[in-house]
Amino acid sequence: xxxxxxxxxxxxxxxxxxxxxxxxxxxxxxxxxxxxxxxxxxxxxxxxxxxxxxxxxxxxxxxxxxxxxxxxxxxxxxxxxxxxxxxxxxxxxxxxxxxxxxxxxxxxxxxxxxxxxxxxxxxxxxxxxxxxxxxxxxxxxxxxxxxxxxxxxxxxxxxxxxxxxxxxxxxxxxxxxxxxxxxxxxxxxxxxxxxxxxxxxxxxxxxxxxxxxxxxxxxxxxxxxxxxxxxxxxxxxxxx
Ligand SMILES: Nc1ncnc2c1ncn2[C@@H]1O[C@H](COP(=O)(O)OP(=O)(O)O)[C@@H](O)[C@H]1O
Ligand SMILES: [Mg+2]
Numbered sequence: 001x002x003x004x005x006x007x008x009x010x011x012x013x014x015x016x017x018x019x020x021x022x023x024x025x026x027x028x029x030x031x032x033x034x035x036x037x038x039x040x041x042x043x044x045x046x047x048x049x050x051x052x053x054x055x056x057x058x059x060x061x062x063x064x065x066x067x068x069x070x071x072x073x074x075x076x077x078x079x080x081x082x083x084x085x086x087x088x089x090x091x092x093x094x095x096x097x098x099x100x101x102x103x104x105x106x107x108x109x110x111x112x113x114x115x116x117x118x119x120x121x122x123x124x125x126x127x128x129x130x131x132x133x134x135x136x137x138x139x140x141x142x143x144x145x146x147x148x149x150x151x152x153x154x155x156x157x158x159x160x161x162x163x164x165x166x167x168x169x170x171x172x173x174x175x176x177x178x179x180x181x182x183x184x185x186x187x188x189x190x191x192x193x194x195x196x197x198x199x200x201x202x203x204x205x206x207x208x209x210x211x212x213x214x215x216x217x218x219x220x221x222x223x224x225x226x227x228x229x230x231x232x233x234x235x236x237x238x239x240x
Pocket of ligand 1: 010012013014015016017018019020170171172203204205206207209210213228
């Protein structure tokens with residue numbers, strides 16, 4: 001099997017990257033796909049926390065050769081597997097090329113590999129993004145989020161000219177407001193990078209997201225029909 005590698009990136013932190021990666025993994029799993037979620041945030045790896053898991057092993061054990069992928073992958077009741085990250089270790093950054101093989105190795109056993117990439121545009125993020133089959137950029141309505149997403153887009157255009165990134169607007173006041181954010185970035189991309197940025201979808205701001213994170217239960221389990229859950233479900237369907 002050669003699974004599809006979906007890398008969720010944003011530039012700016014706090015835009016809902018980890019939450020979205022988890023929710024997308026679950027939505028794809030609900031469509032019957034075999035899904036792995038790779039927590040590749042080297043700064044604040046916390047997908048396990050949002051998922052209420054307490055892993056004994058993490059990505060660091062795989063990269064140091066102390067454990068195999070199979071040893072470390074944790075099944076979650078939401079229907080996908082998590083490869084837990086390691087906060088502050090720099091494990092991914094230090095492991096260099098070796099870390100970049102992880103998505104492909106996971107792709108041997110999974111149909112979709114969703115990668116939660118840390119904030120920033122350092123070397124680790126940059127290289128991981130360039131190996132994506134589908135780079136998903138997350139932005140919100142905040143101007144700083146837009147400029148950071150654009151910076152990531154520009155970097156990707158230089159590193160991987162054939163990549164076809166798509167945009168997810170998160171925490172939007174409405175679908176219309178989210179589409180407006182998309183139009184802004186799409187116009188900038190057309191004008192300065194010579195290529196537009198298609199919209200993967202808009203996720204509305206929804207108080208139930210915070211509630212689910214607090215409860216450490218994925219949103220699509222806890223509130224399957226709430227607006228944000230419906231929006232992520234629609235995005236998963238659009239991604240095939
Ligand atoms: N669609 C949304 N509606 C409301 N709040 C959201 C939404 N998406 C994310 N959040 C909030 O944003 C916070 C940050 O999310 P997180 O996934 O940790 O972001 P990141 O990984 O980008 O730093 C969460 O605690 C959550 O409460
Ligand atoms: Mg995060």
